[in-house]
Amino acid sequence: MTTSPNKPLLKGEGICRRFGEKVVLDEVNLSVNRGKVVSLLGQSGSGKTTLFNILAGLDVPDAGTVHLLDEDVTGEPGHVAYMLQKDLLLRHLKIIDNVSLPLRLSGKSKDEARAAADGYFKEFGLEGTQYSYPGALSGGMAQRAAFLRTFLFSKDLVLLDEPFSRLDAITKASMQDWYLAIKDKYALTTILITHDIDEALRMSDVIHVLSPKKKSIAYTYEVPEGDRKEFELSRDYLDAKKAIQEAIMA
Numbered sequence: 001m002t003t004s005p006n007k008p009l010l011k012g013e014g015i016c017r018r019f020g021e022k023v024v025l026d027e028v029n030l031s032v033n034r035g036k037v038v039s040l041l042g043q044s045g046s047g048k049t050t051l052f053n054i055l056a057g058l059d060v061p062d063a064g065t066v067h068l069l070d071e072d073v074t075g076e077p078g079h080v081a082y083m084l085q086k087d088l089l090l091r092h093l094k095i096i097d098n099v100s101l102p103l104r105l106s107g108k109s110k111d112e113a114r115a116a117a118d119g120y121f122k123e124f125g126l127e128g129t130q131y132s133y134p135g136a137l138s139g140g141m142a143q144r145a146a147f148l149r150t151f152l153f154s155k156d157l158v159l160l161d162e163p164f165s166r167l168d169a170i171t172k173a174s175m176q177d178w179y180l181a182i183k184d185k186y187a188l189t190t191i192l193i194t195h196d197i198d199e200a201l202r203m204s205d206v207i208h209v210l211s212p213k214k215k216s217i218a219y220t221y222e223v224p225e226g227d228r229k230e231f232e233l234s235r236d237y238l239d240a241k242k243a244i245q246e247a248i249m250a
């Protein structure tokens with residue numbers, strides 16, 4: 001998919017969603033440019049997953065549209081790769097068969113699918129685990145295997161719902177760095193749901209805070225371009241963290 005860098009790859013406009021009497025999203029607008037990471041933060045129940053499902057085409061909004069470039073994909077699944085925190089590997093399948101599932105679903109034979117997936121094991125830090133079962137993998141490895149499966153759906157738009165929340169702090173930090181490198185290499189565009197402000201600041205280009213009161217985006221922060229490590233040590237980082245925290249609690 002080729003695009004000009006300034007044109008949003010994904011655009012949600014005027015998105016509204018209610019469950020019974022309860023309005024969860026009211027006129028939400030959000031766009032994601034190619035190669036960027038946009039994070040959604042917000043209190044529990046602020047509608048992050050609801051918005052995520054609508055953007056992924058897994059749910060249909062009551063009003064509003066989702067466009068992938070110029071194509072209206074509202075309510076149509078299959079345009080994005082998504083990975084959920086609880087996106088477990090299937091216990092009874094070897095790792096290679098778990099990760100090559102998308103290729104099987106697209107019609108490849110077992111051997112073809114295995115051969116195509118195998119080439120990525122090294123880069124995803126999974127070399128040697130091909131014929132193991134998921135139970136033998138560490139948390140970080142299992143998550144990378146789940147990532148590889150997401151990646152093999154061959155979509156350049158990736159939606160991640162708290163992908164690192166179950167990992168310990170050190171594994172989490174290395175997974176964040178690893179993901180940033182992979183997404184640069186393969187020009188992935190990412191929407192990330194997280195509860196972790198530091199994670200959002202580390203990984204994102206743009207951070208949106210959803211408010212359950214406003215039922216929409218109440219605050220947006222654009223992470224300055226430039227050296228991330230330098231930013232993490234700056235006064236601006238602390239100010240941004242405070243502003244985001246306040247927006248979440250408002």
Ligand SMILES: Nc1ncnc2c1ncn2[C@@H]1O[C@H](COP(=O)(O)OP(=O)(O)OP(=O)(O)O)[C@@H](O)[C@H]1O
Nearest residue numbers: 019020022024042043044045046047048049050051
């Ligand atoms: N299928 C549904 N039927 C009824 N209510 C729903 C449904 N899905 C979500 N809701 C309600 O919509 C609101 C927003 O839920 P959502 O899961 O989008 O929030 P969230 O920000 O992702 O929360 P969390 O951080 O806890 O995952 C909640 O009040 C939830 O109970």
